[in-house]
Amino acid sequence: MRVWCESANPDKRVGLRLRLPFHEDAKAKNVVTRWSRFGVDPKDSALHSLIQTHKLEVVHLHVHEGETFSEADLDQTLDLLVSCLEIFPKVEVLNLGGGWAYLFHLQKPEAQRVWNLVNKTITSINNQRQQLVRLVIEPGMLLTMMAGYLVAEVKAADDHPSGHRIVVLDTSAWNLMFWAPRPAVAQIPFREGPMFVHDLAGCTCYETDYFCLNEKMARIEVGDRVILNASGAYTSSVARSLHGLPIPKEFVIRDNRLCLVE
């Protein structure tokens, strides 16, 4: 930031990414990772002397506190942001960043409570200000990850001592899907009859290469197809190629036709 301030003709209206403590998760409990490695400490005196010296106006605050797992997580972040508004009174935009994908998993009432809390906080902020603060959120993964489907073919299906059926697909979860297990949402064909507990594995020799565990599905056999959801963003863009396995081809639906993405 110092380098930027000392560059020729920097814009005096600046945005700051704030470094706030993490939510109460594994990262927060670790002394080293308790604070994000990104952004500035809003109470840092060196920051404030830079702002004074260069007559900067902080008009934009941005936070990204990792994944929002609950209403309590967000409550903590919003409280901190409200106190930051007292430190930076000229803020015009509050950007809550990303990390909203987990809301997809939350039971609906909790997701609703999260958005109610955002709404309540911004309303309360704006009731006390002449110039309204604009709220920005970045639900990139929430919107785009859910939009993709992975179609896989079954290469093996066996009964396992655990009592589950272990199904090996023709692609790899370890290569494609790092962040979260992906549930199966459809199977072709769907066989009438009793349901079985299936574990869907990928085709690498990596032991924990699983798409999902404990899925109750109609009995799966070799040659069947399984459709997994949440395969949009953060799939091919962060894919690996253990064993040199190719990344699956990607298609989009355009004018009701499947078009290969080159």
Added chain:
Amino acid sequence: MRVWCESANPDKRVGLRLRLPFHEDAKAKNVVTRWSRFGVDPKDSALHSLIQTHKLEVVHLHVHEGETFSEADLDQTLDLLVSCLEIFPKVEVLNLGGGWAYLFHLQKPEAQRVWNLVNKTITSINNQRQQLVRLVIEPGMLLTMMAGYLVAEVKAADDHPSGHRIVVLDTSAWNLMFWAPRPAVAQIPFREGPMFVHDLAGCTCYETDYFCLNEKMARIEVGDRVILNASGAYTSSVARSLHGLPIPKEFVIRDNRLCLVE
């Protein structure tokens, strides 16, 4: 295996990968992953009827129980293998598979105890048999991973509220080094004076993109170089490209000269 037995003229001398319970780690505690998804259960009656029907001779046993973290881990595996030799008396080769890289981290006496245990077990087996059993191990990662070094340049170095210096390198641990943190083994230049605690981070916006934490090193500044070890096998072959970052170029030393690997 049934498919293979029923194929034309299969070899009657076969090797089996055994499915034994995992060592006492997170996978072992999970009911679903307690048993490997690979290999056969040595007590499976369907296996033994296949062996009888097709007059198979089991001459090779293979296990891969994940990473061997201690002498106790291995003791459990060897005990199970010895009892498997009673089930399959014609075995000529016992293959303990891979998973030895952790021994690199063990204090030397423990690593020595691990190899002593292997030696004692195979000697005791062979003292009771006419035809000697041959022992195979696959220390692929242990040998080849340690052979590689990553040379990175420092793009940023700042003091952090944790009291550590956070150093950002020009490549990404998250992209390159999935399985384990890699210690820094050298720094260029080495500045005389007090040592500082450094955290070496990668250049993605992924929060936990760290090569290593809590490294006591001479003070690092922008433009310095840092050498990390254990960057041989399982680095570029399982690399990802978050943000489209390129995989570092690879060189081998041949006839005392650096040669680019194409």
